Amino acid sequence: MFNKETEYALRSMVYIQAQNLKGRKPGVEEIAGATEAPRHFTAKILHRLARSGFLLSSKGKGGGFFIDREKPSVSILDVVKEVEGQKIFSGCVFGLKNCSNEHPCPLHSRYVSIRESLGEMLSTETILSLAMKYPAYQ
Amino acid sequence: MFNKETEYALRSMVYIQAQNLKGRKPGVEEIAGATEAPRHFTAKILHRLARSGFLLSSKGKGGGFFIDREKPSVSILDVVKEVEGQKIFSGCVFGLKNCSNEHPCPLHSRYVSIRESLGEMLSTETILSLAMKYPAYQ
């Protein structure tokens, strides 16, 4: 479905959110372990998410990653768009550059409704909503 | 959605089928041109599809690729499975190794129905059904 970087980003953020809810700020080591993702690659991704405003971090003892409690929780789609761009919505099963209602590929009409369902799911679920319903990270 | 190889394979097969319906057997050059795919990569993919029984070919003057008229047309899913394996059905939005009803990721329940819709589309549409309704390749 998504590339590895996006998957790790989603799992990391959900794990961080779940831990934040318990008053904890997990570090890279813990996050990578809990989400079963490569340690260093996870560090790179977390850094990226922090630079783009999806995460906050603190250095030094007791430091780690956390999510701004003031802002409303970001949607899964927001994270996906940040990490791998808009391609979910422009993606065509047939691989056409500009597949649209005007120039549809032969699967277009059937695919649009599926893509809309996907978009609906990804934009209504948030990091917080997933953190609250995923016991494995709590 | 799919990788490049799969996209080129689908477009090539639909183009070949559409041309076959007009009594023609297109060659690599023509197929790559019509489907806007790289010439040599297309040749490699066509060869692969021929070896795995999805295409027939003839060498020499007047030669080219064609699809067995005796067999029922293969589904889009058949082609996808051949080129990139089963991963469409095991794919988890969250990237979990064994995401299932028993061990669901937090998006599992919402995603399964979307994946089923996708599977339904890909298994009911065939190379022939697409060839017949895609004027661009006729």
Add this chain to the structure above:
DNA sequence: TTATTAAATGACCTTTTTGTCATTTATTCA
């Protein structure tokens, strides 16, 4: 103020995907 902890940073490496090319083999037709 120094040792410790943990994130920040950037260079680098590996694997997979994507794409190219030269040569060989088979077929057709004059």
Add this chain to the structure above:
DNA sequence: TGAATAAATGACAAAAAGGTCATTTAATAA
């Protein structure tokens, strides 16, 4: 038969994705 045509084959190369590592910077606490 031999010239032309077109697929078969396998080696190679480029680009993108995935992943690692060493060093630096910042914060904390003894």
